[in-house]
Amino acid sequence: MKVLVTGSAGFIGAALSQRLLERGDQVIGYDNLNDYYDVNLKRARLARLQAQPGFTEVRASLEDRAALTATFETHRPQRVVNLAAQAGVRYSIQNPHAYVDSNLVGFINVLEACRHYAVEHLVYASSSSVYGANTRQPFSVHDNVDHPVSLYAATKKANELMAHSYSHLYHLPTTGLRFFTVYGPWGRPDMALFLFTRNILAGQPIEVFNYGRHRRDFTYIDDIVEGVIRVLDQAATPNPAWSGTAPDSATSHAPYRLYNIGSHRPVELLRYIEVLEQCLGRTAIKNLLPMQPGDVPDTYADVEALEREVGYRPVTPVEEGVTRFVAWYREYYRV
Numbered sequence: 655m656k657v658l659v660t661g662s663a664g665f666i667g668a669a670l671s672q673r674l675l676e677r678g679d680q681v682i683g684y685d686n687l688n689d690y691y692d693v694n695l696k697r698a699r700l701a702r703l704q705a706q707p708g709f710t711e712v713r714a715s716l717e718d719r720a721a722l723t724a725t726f727e728t729h730r731p732q733r734v735v736n737l738a739a740q741a742g743v744r745y746s747i748q749n750p751h752a753y754v755d756s757n758l759v760g761f762i763n764v765l766e767a768c769r770h771y772a773v774e775h776l777v778y779a780s781s782s783s784v785y786g787a788n789t790r791q792p793f794s795v796h797d798n799v800d801h802p803v804s805l806y807a808a809t810k811k812a813n814e815l816m817a818h819s820y821s822h823l824y825h826l827p828t829t830g831l832r833f834f835t836v837y838g839p840w841g842r843p844d845m846a847l848f849l850f851t852r853n854i855l856a857g858q859p860i861e862v863f864n865y866g867r868h869r870r871d872f873t874y875i876d877d878i879v880e881g882v883i884r885v886l887d888q889a890a891t892p893n894p895a896w897s898g899t900a901p902d903s904a905t906s907h908a909p910y911r912l913y914n915i916g917s918h919r920p921v922e923l924l925r926y927i928e929v930l931e932q933c934l935g936r937t938a939i940k941n942l943l944p945m946q947p948g949d950v951p952d953t954y955a956d957v958e959a960l961e962r963e964v965g966y967r968p969v970t971p972v973e974e975g976v977t978r979f980v981a982w983y984r985e986y987y988r989v
Contacts, residue, residue: 656680657886658731660716660764661738663687665842666779666833668699669879670735671709680708682729684722685738686715690745691843698986699840716760723763726771733886736764736778739809742844743783743948746806757809758816765820773826775889777882780814780830782871782916782953783807792954795832795904795912804948814912821908827890828909831882834916834955838875838975839982846923847976850930851983854938864945866924869952871916874975877968881915884964904959916955917968929973933980 657674661667662683671681683703687696703709710729714721716738740746740756761778768776785793787801802808810832817828837847853860893905904912931937945951961967983989 655732656682656729658682658684658725658729658734660684660734660736662703662711663696663700664737665699665840666836666875666878666882667735667737668703668840669875670737670882671703673879673883675703675706675708678708680710682710682712682725682731684712684714684725686713688715690740690742695840695843715756716763717755719763722767726767730771731773733775734764734768734773734777735882735886736761736776739779741806741842743804743806744946745844746804747948750805753805753809757806758812761813761816765816765826769820769824769826775827775829775886776817777829777831777886778813778817779810780832780912781807781810782832782834782914782955783950784811784814784832785953786950791952792918792956793914794956795914795959796902798903803950806948818906818908818910821890821906821910825909829885829890829911829913831885832912832914832955833878834871834873834914834953836873836875836878838979841875841979846926847930847979848983850927850938851934851980854930854934854936855989857939859939859941860927861943862923862927862940863943863949864923864951865942866927866940867922867951868945868949869920869922869954870926871918871920871953871955872926872972872975873915873917873955873968874970877917877970878915881913881960881964881966881968884966885913885960888964911963913960913963914955914957915960915968916953916957917970918955918957919971920952920954921972926972926976929976930980933977
């Protein structure tokens with residue numbers, strides 16, 4: 655296939671592009687290389703893709719409607735994976751307009767381009783953050799998610815609603831993936847594992863929010879990529895059993911689907927740190943702090959729908975995933 659991957663210099667986008675190229679797909683990588691975090695890391699990810707003959711790079715923003723339209727006109731992708739977004743729960747409190755520009759304006763541009771260029775399937779990144787104030791565990795795609803606790807989460811919920819409207823109006827197959835705390839080699843420097851590793855190796859304290867008591871459904875990057883590919887290959891279809899009198903939020907009368915991708919094994923943050931300490935052979939200096947605004951105490955993914963419909967469940971335990979991350983970190987940063 656010819657696949658457009660937006661956010662191709664990002665953590666998930668680069669890993670997905672690599673796997674698609676390995677299996678023989680053509681990849682159009684679309685990214686603006688913004689400076690939300692270390693641009694050199696993004697360039698290093700891209701360098702691994704640029705040497706491959708099936709990869710075409712486009713340097714532009716989703717908000718640039720003309721550039722995005724020209725990309726579709728020139729390359730005519732059959733399928734699209736939209737991973738480009740302004741990420742980060744805490745940053746959304748400091749800089750809300752960046753989220754409106756990238757996650758809302760950018761996403762409507764993607765939807766319009768997919769509609770006008772007859773894309774076979776749009777897969778897009780949502781987030782476990784959409785569960786917001788929900789407390790029922792594990793989080794299910796069939797649950798109500800109308801109470802976000804950060805603007806980032808609100809934009810991701812909005813993406814799901816926008817996608818549904820296009821699936822309904824234009825019969826555009828769309829699938830939203832709610833990612834749960836993705837980690838692993840080539841990861842994001844603003845995420846906890848990266849920050850903890852850097853500070854522990856430097857002998858500096860780590861900031862442990864909610865006193866380390868919150869639990870996260872940490873999901874290894876290879877598991878995420880496998881799930882994305884399986885979903886990409888199976889275009890969303892209408893649910894013939896869907897009823898407007900008892901609506902299911904995860905499916906529709908339109909070609910629309912939502913899935914969780916999480917490990918289905920939540921781990922307490924203090925245990926996560928303990929695994930990291932064992933891998934590094936060092937003890938962390940912990941600065942225990944209350945929970946940050948916009949955070950939620952626990953995340954826990956119900957992945958039954960993903961397993962039933964695409965035959966996949968994430969399998970990598972944190973002990974294995976953190977070990978692989980530390981090995982990559984030491985090699986990449988030579989520490």
